[in-house]
Amino acid sequence: MTTPTPAQAAPRPAPADRTTRRGASAPLRDTWIVMTRELRPVLRDPFSLVFSLVQPLVFLGLFGPLLAGSLGGEQVLGGNVWQWFVPAILVMTTLFGTATTGSNLLYEFQTGAHERMLVTPLSRSSLLVGRSLKEVLPLIGQALIVIVVMIPFGFRADVLGAALGLALLAVLGVGLGSLSYGLATAVRKQDWMFWVVHQTLIFPLMILSGMLLPLDSGPRWMQIAATANPLAYVVEAERALFAGDFSSPAILWGWVAALATAALGLALGVRLMNRSAD
Amino acid sequence: MIHARSLTKTFATGRAQPVQAVRGIDLDIAPGELVAVLGPNGAGKTTTMRMLTTLIPPTSGTATVAGYDVVGDSAEVRRRIGYVGQGNGGGHTQRARDELYTQALVYGLSRREARRRTDELLEVLGLRELAARKVSELSGGQRRRLDVAIGLVHAPRLLFLDEPSTGLDPHNRANLWQHIATMRSSHDMTIVLTTHYLDEADDMAERVIVVDHGRVIADDTPDALKSHLAGDRIGLTAPDAAAAARTAELVSHGPGAREVAVHGTVVTARVTDGPRALPGLLAAARESGIDIAAAHVDRPTLDDVFLALTGRSLREETAPKPAAELAPLPGKDA
Numbered sequence: 001m002t003t004p005t006p007a008q009a010a011p012r013p014a015p016a017d018r019t020t021r022r023g024a025s026a027p028l029r030d031t032w033i034v035m036t037r038e039l040r041p042v043l044r045d046p047f048s049l050v051f052s053l054v055q056p057l058v059f060l061g062l063f064g065p066l067l068a069g070s071l072g073g074e075q076v077l078g079g080n081v082w083q084w085f086v087p088a089i090l091v092m093t094t095l096f097g098t099a100t101t102g103s104n105l106l107y108e109f110q111t112g113a114h115e116r117m118l119v120t121p122l123s124r125s126s127l128l129v130g131r132s133l134k135e136v137l138p139l140i141g142q143a144l145i146v147i148v149v150m151i152p153f154g155f156r157a158d159v160l161g162a163a164l165g166l167a168l169l170a171v172l173g174v175g176l177g178s179l180s181y182g183l184a185t186a187v188r189k190q191d192w193m194f195w196v197v198h199q200t201l202i203f204p205l206m207i208l209s210g211m212l213l214p215l216d217s218g219p220r221w222m223q224i225a226a227t228a229n230p231l232a233y234v235v236e237a238e239r240a241l242f243a244g245d246f247s248s249p250a251i252l253w254g255w256v257a258a259l260a261t262a263a264l265g266l267a268l269g270v271r272l273m274n275r276s277a278d
Numbered sequence: 279m280i281h282a283r284s285l286t287k288t289f290a291t292g293r294a295q296p297v298q299a300v301r302g303i304d305l306d307i308a309p310g311e312l313v314a315v316l317g318p319n320g321a322g323k324t325t326t327m328r329m330l331t332t333l334i335p336p337t338s339g340t341a342t343v344a345g346y347d348v349v350g351d352s353a354e355v356r357r358r359i360g361y362v363g364q365g366n367g368g369g370h371t372q373r374a375r376d377e378l379y380t381q382a383l384v385y386g387l388s389r390r391e392a393r394r395r396t397d398e399l400l401e402v403l404g405l406r407e408l409a410a411r412k413v414s415e416l417s418g419g420q421r422r423r424l425d426v427a428i429g430l431v432h433a434p435r436l437l438f439l440d441e442p443s444t445g446l447d448p449h450n451r452a453n454l455w456q457h458i459a460t461m462r463s464s465h466d467m468t469i470v471l472t473t474h475y476l477d478e479a480d481d482m483a484e485r486v487i488v489v490d491h492g493r494v495i496a497d498d499t500p501d502a503l504k505s506h507l508a509g510d511r512i513g514l515t516a517p518d519a520a521a522a523a524r525t526a527e528l529v530s531h532g533p534g535a536r537e538v539a540v541h542g543t544v545v546t547a548r549v550t551d552g553p554r555a556l557p558g559l560l561a562a563a564r565e566s567g568i569d570i571a572a573a574h575v576d577r578p579t580l581d582d583v584f585l586a587l588t589g590r591s592l593r594e595e596t597a598p599k600p601a602a603e604l605a606p607l608p609g610k611d612a
Contacts, residue, residue: 030384037380041371041412104371112365113372116428119331119361120384121353277333 030122034130038104039137052138056093056146060086063212082155087165087238088211090143091231094169097142098135098177099202102184102194105131109188109276118277128181128269135177136170143169158244164251165241172234172258178265185272204229211235233257279436279468280307280330285339286492287325299325301492302339307470309435312462314483315472316580318592322492323472324364327440330470331361344436357385360434364441367425368413374424375400375409378431385432399427403457419450423457430461439471443478451475455482476580476592488584495587500580507586508578509534510552514545514559515572525570528562543571552576 042049068081108114117127143166147157157165180198187193206212208222209231215223226232237254240246282305289297300322307313315323328334330343332352341348344358368377378399382392400406403423408416416424422442429437442458443451455478462469473479479486480500488496488503496503514529516522525545530538534550549555552575563570584592 033380033383037369037372037376040373040376040380041369044373044376108369110365111370112363112367112425113369115333115363115365116361116367116425117384118333119356119359119363120381121357121386122384277328 027123027126030126031130031133034117034122034126035134038131038134042134042138049138052097053142053145056089056142057149059092060089060146060150067213080154080156082150082153083243084214084239086146086150086155087242088209088235090146090165090169091172091209091235091238092206092211093142093146094139094173095176095202095206095231097139098173099180099198101131101135101177102180102182105181106184106188106191106194109184110191114276124274124276125270128178128273129266131181132174132177132266132269135173139169139173140166157242161241161244161246165238168234168237168241168254168258171255171262172231175258175261175263175265178262178269182265182269182272185269185276188276205231208232209235230257230261279309279311280305280341280343280470282306282326282330282341283339285326285329285341286337287322287329287334288337299492300329300336303489303492303494305341305487305494307468309468310466311485312469312483313471313485313487314479315470315487315489316474316476316479316584316592317472317489318474318584318590321489323489324440325492326489327438327470327472331359331438332356358434358436360429360432360437362425362429362437362439362442364444366413366421367428368416368421370412370414372413373410374405374413374416377413377424378427381428381431387432395431399430402460403427404453419446419453422446422450422454426454426457426461430465433465435466436468436470439469441472441474443473443475451478474592480580486580488580488587490584490588496583503580503583504578508582509536509548509550509586510555510578511546511548511576511582512552512556512559513572513574513576514563514570516543516545516563517569517571519543521568524566525563525568528566528568529559532559532562548578548582 064082064085067085071081105114108117114127118124147155147162151157183197184194187197204225208215208226208229210226211231215226215232233250233253234257235254236250237248237252237257240248240250240254245251282303285300285303285305286298287300289299291297299320303322303326305326315326317323325334329336330341330348332343332348332355335349343355346352346354346358348355368374372380375396378396379392382395383389387395397406400409403426405420405423405427408420413421413424426439426442429439439458443454446454458469459482461467471483484499486496486498486500486503487494496507498506512529514525516525519540519542522540522543522545526538526540526547529535529545529547532547532549532555534555535547536549538545538547540546556573556575560570560573581592584590
């Protein structure tokens, strides 16, 4: 190649060949770049950040008293109603927060931002994994706020259990986020399908997890259907973890369900992402 | 820089017939060239570009870009090319500066280098004041400049521009081209662009590749294409309609005259060499007692080239033929 002539206003060319910089750590670095890119608008917009962090509290403040009232007081379901309800709200926040996240990617399909990323050396899988990992931060933030706000109302959290509970939420969030991105990738040419599938799935997933009302009072078929819902296991595990009931087998099943969701979501999402250019 | 052989792309469309978007393209582009790929909507321009940039694999044929195979070594190709697609590369919720910085990190620049390069490009592309704006808050022209800046972050030696100026007003188009020209001279870049603005291909490109129905139908400098394929258009204004009809008769017997037409009192025709043909025609008209009131010779446009090649006008696909030859062509590519 010839040496470029320097023009006054023009930038100097960057060093020509950067391949030497991209060693074995490239996929990790790529994932980190994608994740921080996704987080930047979240952190740069404090108003919507605060708003989204406070949202679960609104739901808790409106639905909690109704639940307590309909169950006949705060001391129900084997203890304070908040011990039963708050861990479930954390799972619900995770579900609603991460299940819609694919719409952001859908938008980038339309604008051309995703296409631009596909022509860069970023690994295809990092484009999915980086996005999915980004879900963890807002949802942990939301969970911490809910926990702190509910303590004056009588909610008690075991410290180790809460830490494990948050980690469990993070794993579930990565899984659900990946599935949402995978869905967005799959329906990118009929984008309205995203919301059809989303709306069709989200309420059965929510109600059949026993997060809002106990499934024990429901008909038998609902209880059977719930055994196929990974969220049901995670909700039970969160309740056991926040109560510090480490001997409960529900914790193990919750982790199995969350890890399986994450593994499925990532595998499916990466597969779809690899073919997302045409 | 680019060598493509028998490149084809067929899209399966479910129940309907498969679409053969590209039907066998051979292409050789040397380092430093500025090449415009010109053709009507659906000619296969964008599909070809998407194959060369590794976005989609060819159905058959081979292509090496920047020294690497687009299928076997797609990652190596991606490291060496810049690409500005038809859409906007900047994410709408992102700030202009953040997107440039991210792009620099993607290509392996250190954080310090990335910051420096980001500042440079913001400056050069006139985006410094807009650095903290969200992409969604930028105007169309500003967004397009950001797209180009993103494509240039790693100083690629080969830049693909897919309809870089579509949707921009003439002022913004000129502005964008000025930036691209500056970057090209300082970076020693090869540029391949698609466009359906005829005047843009004419003014900017040193080589024009005309594509139609998924094939290359012409490939030369704009001037050579015009002289060899189209010829000049002459116009003679007669004093009245009857004289015009007689003038048309004279013109049609002139050397190499074709497409003779009469519009009111004006006779137009295409001839191989307008300036040389005109004096003879004027003399012949005088001998026949016709006083020609006005005469003109127009150099052909690339649209005339396309017309000569295919019998169709590039313009009529998207708009009625405008009165002024330089009117921009509205519309979008498929």
